[in-house]
Amino acid sequence: MSDAPLVLGIETSCDETGVGLVRGRTLLVDAVASSVDEHARFGGVVPEVASRAHLEAMVPTVERACVEAGVRLSDVDAVAVTSGPGLAGALVVGVASAKALALALGVPLYGINHLAAHVAVDVLEHGPLPEPTMALLVSGGHSSLLLVPDVTDDVRPLGRTIDDAAGEAFDKVARLLGLPFPGGPHIDRAAGEGDGAAIAFPRGLTAAHDLRRHRYDFSFSGLKTAVARWVEHREAGGEPVPVADVAASFQEAVVDVLTRKAVLACREQGVDHLLIGGGVAANSRLRVLAEERCAAAGITVRVPRPRLCTDNGAMVAALGAEMVLRGRAPSALDLPADSSMPVTLVRA
């Protein structure tokens, strides 16, 4: 595999400056500089803080990636970058960097879709993707069900959140319960001590009439409000809030809907393979319930390891390498950063 293309991937759509190096389908390095600590006191990602951090982290992260992979920049055969969707000011730093690298090295540039990259990253862990694959992408910015016949060329959105992303709901409920940002890991940990059936929180868009209009869509805003009401009622009554039970019951409501709709989509679209990606894929209960329900439905589940589920440059490099391997045309040098890039556009 030594003559497989060496692809450098850059990801700056949110608060992680990611630089990954992939040779063919082999991960060499996944270097990430995160500004999450700078955002924690604001309770969420501040775009300007993230963009400033990307500028400062870019060159050191590229250099660290090369050192750790034991390659020289001049060995790189192609550069890939997230051109969208994401925070506009943050994307711009990555796109400009990738163009400068492609110019300096005289290699092709691939501007690619962040969501497709979350799907493609699993080739690094579990090999080539079955075609078609159903992808459930859940993070702080996205909650989508995608039918993926070809991750380099054909990604079809089936459903998405109509309000909050799943990860956003985790952050907001964590704050309500006095848990730190980002909320996902803290809710997961607290839930481990609680009873997921303790409180019957609502399952958004699962009623019969909602399933007609929003068959594969998600909604987490109502759930978040229901949790807030429940907690405030307890506080108003002077009773202590059972944090573990609230966390577990909230988490159960989220992962119940996610897995139920993912299995429904697989069945109805005749797809036997489900891939779960995005930061929320690191949630332990989501993994367990997805395995359980997919096993019962005869569907195989692939979940990349948590480090590859959160935003990183390796996923961008992985999709870039697939593009090279499949002979897809590179992007032009006037490639834009597109904050609302549609998922149907895999390569800009």
Add this chain to the structure above:
Amino acid sequence: MLILALDTSTAAVTAALHDGSAVLAERTALDARKHAELLAPSVDQVLAEAGAGVGDLTAVVVGVGPGPFTGLRVGLVTARVLGAALGVDVHGVCSLDVLAAAADAGETGVDFLVATDARRREVYWARYVRDGDAGPRRVDGPRVDLPREVPSAGLPVVGRGAALYPEQFGDAVGPLEPSAAALAGLAARWLRDGVEGPRAPGTGREPQVRTPDGKGPVPFGLLPPEPLYLRRPDAMTPGARKRVLGRA
């Protein structure tokens, strides 16, 4: 010597090549929302026009602002990445100094200001004094203020900031945006003359301006390729959580 000069601190996206004695090629486009799209193709074009390759570059110089943030970063990160990938030096130049250098002495006189658009009804500005053949020297700024807070007192004002607030600054003189050609010329002169910055604060030769973003004084001369934001990011720490039941 082959210098690539870039500036994206204003609505102008501008790139130029300079061989130490003259500008070989320049591309400038005016589009405040397309910095990231336009800059790299412009670099490619000036190289092609000069019949040069990236490997021929000996230095990259970049306007470090002050400027609206998203556009400003495009030039800076492009310069830094090119410098790292090509193994050449990267220098910064205050973008207001570029406008000052390009302004005609007959129009500005000895003492003048440069003002650019800082958005939010403010301007980035600096004050210059002409110093014989050495060209204008910055004696105050860069700063960011409301136009009425700028001590302009009838001085000629160069740049888009003057054009935007004529009631405050009168008719703008000189260029409205910095050009990479002027940047390249200024940087070539400073590189040749060894006008190296930053000097240590307190050496008494430079304006000692404490910038609001805490980066400290901005010396007059070649700078590190660090952005001059002059403002902190807009961010609020969250207050008490909002209650859905409407009771305190």
